[in-house]
Amino acid sequence: MAKVVVVTSGKGGVGKTTSTAALGAALAQIGQNVVIVDFDVGLRNLDLVMGAERRVVYDFINVTQGIAKLPQALIRDKRLDRLALLAASQTRDKDALTEEGVQRVIGSLRQMFDWVICDSPAGIERGATLAMRYADTAIIVTNPEVSSVRDSDRIIGILDAKTLKAERGERVDKHLLITRYDQARAARGEMLNIDDVLEILSTPLLGIVPDSEEVLRASNLGSPVTLNNPNSGPARAYFDAARRLMGEDIEMTIPTDKQGLFGKLFGRRAA
Amino acid sequence: MSLFNFFKRRGSAPVARDRLQILLAHERTTQGSSDLLIVLREEILATIGRHVEIDPDRVNVQLERGAKVSTLEVDIEIPNTVRTPPNSGRRKRAPSVAHRTA
Numbered sequence: 114m115a116k117v118v119v120v121t122s123g124k125g126g127v128g129k130t131t132s133t134a135a136l137g138a139a140l141a142q143i144g145q146n147v148v149i150v151d152f153d154v155g156l157r158n159l160d161l162v163m164g165a166e167r168r169v170v171y172d173f174i175n176v177t178q179g180i181a182k183l184p185q186a187l188i189r190d191k192r193l194d195r196l197a198l199l200a201a202s203q204t205r206d207k208d209a210l211t212e213e214g215v216q217r218v219i220g221s222l223r224q225m226f227d228w229v230i231c232d233s234p235a236g237i238e239r240g241a242t243l244a245m246r247y248a249d250t251a252i253i254v255t256n257p258e259v260s261s262v263r264d265s266d267r268i269i270g271i272l273d274a275k276t277l278k279a280e281r282g283e284r285v286d287k288h289l290l291i292t293r294y295d296q297a298r299a300a301r302g303e304m305l306n307i308d309d310v311l312e313i314l315s316t317p318l319l320g321i322v323p324d325s326e327e328v329l330r331a332s333n334l335g336s337p338v339t340l341n342n343p344n345s346g347p348a349r350a351y352f353d354a355a356r357r358l359m360g361e362d363i364e365m366t367i368p369t370d371k372q373g374l375f376g377k378l379f380g381r382r383a384a
Numbered sequence: 385m386s387l388f389n390f391f392k393r394r395g396s397a398p399v400a401r402d403r404l405q406i407l408l409a410h411e412r413t414t415q416g417s418s419d420l421l422i423v424l425r426e427e428i429l430a431t432i433g434r435h436v437e438i439d440p441d442r443v444n445v446q447l448e449r450g451a452k453v454s455t456l457e458v459d460i461e462i463p464n465t466v467r468t469p470p471n472s473g474r475r476k477r478a479p480s481v482a483h484r485t486a
Contacts, residue, residue: 259400266408302395309401313408 115223118230118358119248120290121272123264125235127256128292131328131338133232134162135347136252138337139355141196146227148187148197150218152244153234154210157201163190164335165198174202177214183221192340197226210243219247237267242275249278250286250358252319256293257305265289265314288319290354295324296367320354321367322347346370406451421447421456428458436462 120133130153137149150173151159160166165188171181176199183199190196199222202209222229233244245251251272255265269287278285291310299306311318322328327345331338339348349368356363425445432438442461448454 259404262404263407263411266411270412299397302397304395305397305400309397313401313404 115226116228116250116358117219117223117248118228118250118252119233119245120230120252120254121233121241121245121268122235122254122261123237123241123268124256124261127254127261128322128328129235129254130158130162130232131332132252132254132290132292132322132351133159133230134337135331135339135351136355136358137196137228137230138190138193139339139348139351140228140230140358141190141193142339142343143352143355143359144195145359146195146225147230148199148222148226148228149230149232150199150222151201151232152210152240153201153232154207154240155201155203155205156234157203159232160188160198160200161335162332163198163337165190165200166335169200172200172202173218174204174209174214176218177211178209183218183225192336207238207240210240212243212246215243216247237271241268242271245272245276245285247277248272248285250288251276252288252290253314253316254290254292255310255314257291257295257299257307257310259305262305262310262313269314269316287316288358289314289316290319290322292322293324294321294367296369318365319357320350321365322350322354323367323369325370327370344371406449409451410449410454421454424456425458429460432460432462438462 118136120129120136122129130151133149137147141147149159149163151157152173153159154174157172160169168188171186173186175181176183176186187197187199190198199218219229219231231244231248234240253265253268253272255261272285272287273279276285289311291307294307295304298304307318307321323346325345325347327342328338328347331341334341338345339351342348343352346368353363353366353368425447429438429443438460444457444459446455446457446459448457
C-alpha cells in the first residue's frame with residue numbers, strides 16, 4: 114500500500130523543495146517507486162531543483178482538468194527510473210486546483226507508486242491545506258530559528274485539524290526534519306539546539322540535515338543532493354531519514370561533510 | 385573578546401527558546417477557538433458603543449501577553465456630547481482587564 118507524505122513547514126525558504134527532491138531520490142535510490150508532486154501552484158520549483166524544467170509538458174492542473182492523462186504528465190527521472198515528478202501549474206489562478214481533482218490524482222498515484230511525496234507551498238492557505246489533505250504522513254521541515262519553529266507549531270496544529278485523517282478521528286503520522294543545522298553554533302549557544310526544538314514542538318525527529326554548501330551546489334546543478342554527492346553530510350542525513358521513513362531503526366547522527374587532506378589544505382573550493 | 389568574556393558570554397539560543405515557549409503556550413490555547421482577550425475587546429467596545437458613539441480611529445487597544453498574566457488595555461475617547469466633534473472629547477481610560485491564563 115502506497116504512503117502519501119506531505120513535506121510542509123508553514124514558513125517559506127526552510128528547505129521543503131530541497132528535502133522533497135532529496136528524500137524522493139533517496140527512496141528511489143534504495144529501490145522504492147516514488148513520485149514527487151509539486152503543489153506550489155504559480156511558483157513551481159521542484160522541476161527546477163530536479164533538473165527537469167525543460168521537460169515539463171503537462172502539469173497537475175492539466176491532469177485534474179482532463180487535458181492530459183496522468184501517465185502523460187508524469188516526468189520520469191533520467192537518472193533514476195524509479196523516480197517520477199508531477200509538476201505544478203504556473204497559472205496564476207490558485208483556485209484551479211480543486212479538492213476533488215487532488216483526491217482523484219492522489220488516488221491514482223497511490224496505485225502506481227510506493228511513495229507519493231507532496232511538496233507543499235509555504236503558508237497556511239488553500240495550497241498548503243490541499244497538499245496535506247490526503248497525507249498519511251507529514252514531514253515538518255524546520256530550521257533552528259524562532260520564526261520557523263513558531264510556524265512549524267502552527268502547521269502541526271493544522272495537520273491535526275484539517276487533514277482527512279484528522280477529520281476521521283485518525284492521526285497523521287508527524288515527523289520533524291531539522292535542516293540547516295550548525296552543530297558548532299548550537300554548541301556555543303548561538304542556535305537553538307536539537308533538544309530545544311524537540312522540546313518545544315514535541316514531535317518525533319526524522320533527521321538532522323547539516324547546513325552545507327553541498328545543498329546549494331546540488332540545486333545549482335539541478336540534481337538532488339543524494340544523487341549529486343551521496344557521501345556529503347546532507348545526502349547521508351537524507352538517506353538515513355528515508356530509511357527511517359521506511360520503518361528502519363537508525364541511530365540519530367548529524368552527518369558532516371567529510372573532507373580529505375586535499376580539501377582541508379585547499380579549502381572547500383577544491384571540489 | 386577576552387578569555388573572561390568568552391566564558392561569561394551566554395548564547396542567544398536560551399532567550400530564543402524561552403520566547404518561543406511563552407508565545408506557543410498562548411498560540412496553542414487560542415488556536416481554533418476564539419481568543420478570550422479578543423472576545424473581551426470586542427464586547428467591551430460593543431457595550432460602550434451602545435451608549436455613546438465611538439470613533440474607531442480614537443480607540444487604542446493594547447495587549448500584553450505574559451507567562452502567567454496577560455493584560456488588555458482599552459483606551460477609548462468618549463465625546464462629552466454626541467454632537468460635539470470627536471477631537472474635543474475628554475479622554476477616558478476604560479478599565480484594564482487582566483486575566484490569568486491556564
